[in-house]
Amino acid sequence: MIPAAGRGVRLGPGAPKALRALNGTPMLIHAVRAMAASRSVSLVVVVAPPDGAAEVKTLLDAHTLLPGGATAGSTDFLVVPGGDTRQESVRFGLDALPPGFDIVLVHDAARPLVPVDTVDAVIEAVRDGAPAVVPALPLADTVKQVEPASEPGGPEAVVATPDRSRLRAVQTPQGFDRAALVRAHETVTDDVTDDASMVEQLGLRVVTVPGHEEAFKVTRPLDLVLAEAVLARRRLNDGF
């Protein structure tokens, strides 16, 4: 499932983030291709901006989605309208998921360049029995815990420096046993930023697999520059 219903406020004014172009192709199309590149992915559910489902269907029809130039094959596509929060969008996607799919991957449209090996590693770990799996990377920076500033723009007091060796930055796709993910979305009411933390709240085991630096999230304007540079490098190295 690809939640793609966010506005992209941090990226600045413009179309919904997932529909903005990276080297001429909408970010969402890159993300769909990244997932469809896995032989294990047989259905992609795209959660579109609430009023953009028709536009997303048109885009999916207009682009080659599968590796090797195929336009149809073992991967099917479904588009559903999203909600006001990422959590709500994922729930709408889950509600629309047909029976017969026991493993669900949730992948941000905003991480369009995730390599297929990362996708496959997540699937493998769920198949091996983990109810929830997250790709994770060590942190490049030291992290500080702060108290909120007493006035807007004022200094924040540092209260702790967590042991960085035990912290991870997590990415998507996050992989789930479908029943665990559905239960998490039925049970957890806190507003959280990722699905794995909902499964954590059920007390189920969440494990990591190695993340990838190219699976970064396009969040701020500089990330667009980086994404286009990665695509240009791939074109040079791989010839596509």
Ligand SMILES: Nc1ccn([C@@H]2O[C@H](COP(=O)(O)OP(=O)(O)OP(=O)(O)O)[C@@H](O)[C@H]2O)c(=O)n1
């Ligand atoms: N109501 C929402 C909000 C977010 N998302 C999706 O969740 C993913 C991760 O969210 P993020 O990158 O934070 O996207 P935005 O919410 O669009 O970003 P911002 O907070 O800057 O507006 C994105 O693929 C985004 O489209 C979604 O499907 N529905």
Ligand SMILES: C[C@](O)(CO)[C@H](O)COP(=O)(O)O
């Ligand atoms: C799911 C996620 O991409 C994992 O890093 C992240 O939590 C999304 O958070 P955001 O607040 O929507 O950027």
